[in-house]
Amino acid sequence: MPRRAVLLLVTLTFVAMAAPWLAPYDPGQTFRGYRHAPPMRPRLSLGLAVHPVVLKSLREEQFAEDFTRMVALPWSASRTDPVFLLGADKSSRDVLSRLLWGARMSLGVGLVSALLVAFIGALLGGWAAAQGGWSDDVVLRLSDVLLVLPVLYVVIVLRAVLPLVLSQAQVFWIMAGIFSLVGWPVVARGVRAIVARDREREYVLAARSLGASPGRVLWRHLLPACAGHVAVQASLLLPAFILAEATLSYVGLGFPDTVPTWGTMLREAADVNELSRFPWTLTPAAAIFLVTLSTNVVLQARPVERRRSADRVANRTAWAVGPADTIERPLRTPN
Amino acid sequence: MVTFCLRRLLVALLLILGAASGAFLLTRVAGDPVIEEPGPRTAEERQRERERLGLNRPLLSQYLSWLSDALRLDFGDSIYFSRPVGPLVRERAVNTAILALAALTLATVVGLPLGVYTATHRTGPGPALARAGSMLLLSTPPLIGSLVLVLIAVRTGWFPSGGMTSAAGLTGWRWLADVSIHLPVPALALALPLAATLERLQSQALAEVSRDTFVRATLARGVTPRHALLRHAWPASLGPVLGLYGVIIGTLFSGSFVVEAVTAWPGLGRLMVDGLRARDLYLVAGAAAAGAACLAAGTFVADVAHAVIDPRVRESR
Numbered sequence: 001m002p003r004r005a006v007l008l009l010v011t012l013t014f015v016a017m018a019a020p021w022l023a024p025y026d027p028g029q030t031f032r033g034y035r036h037a038p039p040m041r042p043r044l045s046l047g048l049a050v051h052p053v054v055l056k057s058l059r060e061e062q063f064a065e066d067f068t069r070m071v072a073l074p075w076s077a078s079r080t081d082p083v084f085l086l087g088a089d090k091s092s093r094d095v096l097s098r099l100l101w102g103a104r105m106s107l108g109v110g111l112v113s114a115l116l117v118a119f120i121g122a123l124l125g126g127w128a129a130a131q132g133g134w135s136d137d138v139v140l141r142l143s144d145v146l147l148v149l150p151v152l153y154v155v156i157v158l159r160a161v162l163p164l165v166l167s168q169a170q171v172f173w174i175m176a177g178i179f180s181l182v183g184w185p186v187v188a189r190g191v192r193a194i195v196a197r198d199r200e201r202e203y204v205l206a207a208r209s210l211g212a213s214p215g216r217v218l219w220r221h222l223l224p225a226c227a228g229h230v231a232v233q234a235s236l237l238l239p240a241f242i243l244a245e246a247t248l249s250y251v252g253l254g255f256p257d258t259v260p261t262w263g264t265m266l267r268e269a270a271d272v273n274e275l276s277r278f279p280w281t282l283t284p285a286a287a288i289f290l291v292t293l294s295t296n297v298v299l300q301a302r303p304v305e306r307r308r309s310a311d312r313v314a315n316r317t318a319w320a321v322g323p324a325d326t327i328e329r330p331l332r333t334p335n
Numbered sequence: 336m337v338t339f340c341l342r343r344l345l346v347a348l349l350l351i352l353g354a355a356s357g358a359f360l361l362t363r364v365a366g367d368p369v370i371e372e373p374g375p376r377t378a379e380e381r382q383r384e385r386e387r388l389g390l391n392r393p394l395l396s397q398y399l400s401w402l403s404d405a406l407r408l409d410f411g412d413s414i415y416f417s418r419p420v421g422p423l424v425r426e427r428a429v430n431t432a433i434l435a436l437a438a439l440t441l442a443t444v445v446g447l448p449l450g451v452y453t454a455t456h457r458t459g460p461g462p463a464l465a466r467a468g469s470m471l472l473l474s475t476p477p478l479i480g481s482l483v484l485v486l487i488a489v490r491t492g493w494f495p496s497g498g499m500t501s502a503a504g505l506t507g508w509r510w511l512a513d514v515s516i517h518l519p520v521p522a523l524a525l526a527l528p529l530a531a532t533l534e535r536l537q538s539q540a541l542a543e544v545s546r547d548t549f550v551r552a553t554l555a556r557g558v559t560p561r562h563a564l565l566r567h568a569w570p571a572s573l574g575p576v577l578g579l580y581g582v583i584i585g586t587l588f589s590g591s592f593v594v595e596a597v598t599a600w601p602g603l604g605r606l607m608v609d610g611l612r613a614r615d616l617y618l619v620a621g622a623a624a625a626g627a628a629c630l631a632a633g634t635f636v637a638d639v640a641h642a643v644i645d646p647r648v649r650e651s652r
Contacts, residue, residue: 150586150630152593153607157358157623160611161365243476247593250478251608266482270597272496275482276489285479293474300470 002228004298005235009111012238012291016107019100024074024083027101027260030092036061036278037088039095048073052081061277087280089268098260099283105261106284107291109175110241116180118234121187122223128188129195130218139192143185151182155244159253168259175248179241187233191226198225236299239292246288262288336642343638347631354627359401359620363394368414368614388414401620410624411617415610420621424606428588428625430499431595431602433514435587437522442529442583447576449530450537454545455564465534472531481524481597488520496520497599521598525591529583536579540572547571573644581637588633589626 031037033055040050049070053063074083086095128139146154158178166174198204199222207221242262248254249263250270257264262284268274269281369384376384385391389400404411410420449465456462475483488494495501497520500513544550545568553563592604603622610618 148582148630148634150589150626153589153626156592156608157361157611160608161361163366164612239474239476243478247478251592251596252612253608266478270482272485272489275486276496279486282482282486285482288476289474289479292476293471296470296474 002231005231008295008298009114009231009235009238012107013111016104016111019104023094023097023100024085025094025097027098028093028258029097031082031088031094032092034082034084034088035092036090037063037084037092038278039085039087039280040065040083042073042085043070045070050083050085052083086283087278089265089281090274090278091268095265095280095283098265099262099287102260102262102265102284103287105172105255105259106242106245106263106288109172109179109245109261110238112172112176113179113183113241114234114238116176117183117187117237118230120180120184121233122191122226122230124184125188125191126195126218126223126226129192129199130214130222136192139188143188146182146185147189149182151240152244152247154182155179155248156251156253159248164253165256168255171255171259175245175254179244183237183241186237187230190229190233191223194226194229195222198222232299235295239288239295242288242291246284339642340639343635347628347635350631351624351627355405355620355624356398356402358623359616360394360398362611362614362616362619363397366614368616401617405620405624410621413610413615413618413621415613415615415618420617423618424603424621424625427590427601427603427606427622428629430600431590431604432588434518434521434525434594434600434602435584435590437518438525438529438587439584441522441526442533445526446530446533447537450534451541451564451569453534454538454541469531469534472527473535475528476593477524477528477591478593478597480527481521481594484520484524485597494520497597499600517600521594521600524594524598525587532579533576537572537576540575541568544568544572570644574641577637577641577644580640581634584633584636585630586633588629 034053037053040053042048042050049072051065051067052069052071054066056062056064071081071083073085082094084094084096086099089095089098124139128136155178158181159174162174195218204217204221207217212220245254245261246263246266249261250267252267254263255261257267265281265284269278269284275282367385367390369381369388369390382391389397392400401411408421410424412418413420413423416423449469453462453465453469485496489496495517497517499517500510501517502513505513545564547568549571550563550568553567554560558567590602590604590607592602592608594600595602595605596608603625607619607622607626609615610622
């Protein structure tokens with residue numbers, strides 16, 4: 001499970017970093033005469049190619065495929081006409097390129113926040129459990145309060161009290177900061193529980209009897225024992241962070257409109273007229289859905305084989321009901 | 336039981352007070368509604384406006400006079416809407432409550448029975464389908480869900496795409512009919528992921544409980560499996576589900592601004608965001624108080640229900 005979490009995080013990091021190589025065009029590049037051009041379907045003929053689209057009616061913004069010609073995909077060296085595999089948006093920009101560049105921002109914020117949450121959560125949780133006493137109480141109460149609050153509201157309020165117009169980098173770090181501020185209790189509570197349990201285990205006692213300082217015991221022995229839990233919890237928070245970015249940008253409290261992110265793209269597509277006539281502008285929603293789904297599937301589907309044999313032993317006498325899906329985390333709705 | 340309720344009530348009041356004060360102070364510190372307001376006003380006019388609204392006073396004195404009014408349930412006038420905050424918030428809270436109630440009912444009716452079903456039937460196409468479905472819905476947060484539902488609504492023309500009523504001033508049955516046509520899109524967007532969450536949680540909780548020895552003992556006494564499930568195992572599994580209900584009720588009734596923004600539902604959440612963006616501190620504080628009240632009420636109801644079901648909870652607090 002932890003290994004899968006790490007794999008997922010690494011994959012998404014690569015996707016986020018690969019935009020300059022994968023994106024066929026610059027995200028801000030506009031193509032005159034291709035406003036709201038529909039997605040072009042790749043067809044097989046001497047390699048993949050598409051029929052170029054021709055504007056049928058400027059007023060209705062209707063396009064038709066020109067079946068007499070073929071145009072190579074935008075990545076090939078011999079490109080001629082612009083090719084929009086996911087269509088063009090209302091500023092005549094390539095949705096695919098914007099989606100890939102947007103992944104950079106959206107996944108970037110999510111990943112950075114997840115890392116921060118892992119770091120803060122592990123340190124605070126470990127420190128609280130190792131210290132015990134009042135520091136333990138403070139961390140526990142604080143995380144209780146934070147877990148009960150409706151997260152998105154807190155995020156919105158925190159964001160809204162900061163200046164509304166900020167540069168791209170400032171927004172990025174402010175968002176990451178706010179997200180980790182509200183996310184750390186999820187990790188810290190688990191770490192605290194693990195450290196409190198392991199404090200009296202043999203390996204810790206052994207380290208301590210060899211003269212390791214409390215700090216070293218925590219850093220070199222106890223926290224590594226929590227690594228799996230931290231990785232899983234942090235990656236489970238990732239979709240929530242990506243969604244929070246989208247939501248903030250959607251209501252106009254996130255990235256400036258000039259920056260392509262999944263949130264700002266959805267904001268541009270949000271008009272009912274736009275969205276119903278040109279549904280391909282909703283692809284960022286599909287991207288968010290896919291990231292969320294893959295996180296859920298990767299981290300919540302459990303290895304089947306091992307479970308069955310374990311259940312047979314545990315469950316031999318139980319009544320018609322099968323094994324319990326173990327609860328990895330309190331299920332929280334992304335509201 | 337009475338002390339239990341009273342103590343919870345006190346905590347709830349403190350929460351409401353804290354949330355409203357926090358929102359007021361943060362918004363006051365963050366910016367100035369008059370200075371940041373776009374429009375052709377001279378510096379002098381703006382200064383006069385600030386005096387009228389009490390923004391020129393020191394933070395503490397403004398806060399204290401707001402607080403003493405707020406404790407008498409007078410939340411001041413909204414700067415953005417130029418109306419008293421109280422009626423404005425009440426009006427929006429009713430709209431949000433309609434939406435929240437619909438979503439809650441829908442999620443419960445779909446989620447809980449499905450959860451019991453997947454917990455008791457573990458193999459075969461039916462449960463697999465239900466599990467796959469809830470995995471999909473679990474990954475469809477309200478923002479995505481509402482956008483897709485609006486798309487479907489517009490494309491098919493089955494439902495209006497936004498708003499709460501098509502015409503102002505409808506009354507009685509006509510109003511009810513109009514609202515219930517507008518309701519499905521936002522309610523479904525909220526309810527579907529909730530139903531999936533409830534299904535998963537109920538399924539896990541019931542599966543866990545049914546391995547307990549008391550269920551086996553019930554079966555050994557000769558109670559039919561069906562009866563053992565519905566009368567003994569299921570109530571015992573409701574603890575974690577009720578805990579989640581507290582959070583759900585709180586968040587739903589304090590307004591989901593995402594869905595409200597996408598479907599143009601005039602609810603509390605949008606009011607809050609509008610107020611925040613306009614730096615309208617009286618409005619923000621009023622909306623925060625209403626939201627916190629809903630949140631507290633949700634947890635309170637869930638706690639009391641839990642205490643009624645499970646005597647251990649009553650004793651321990």
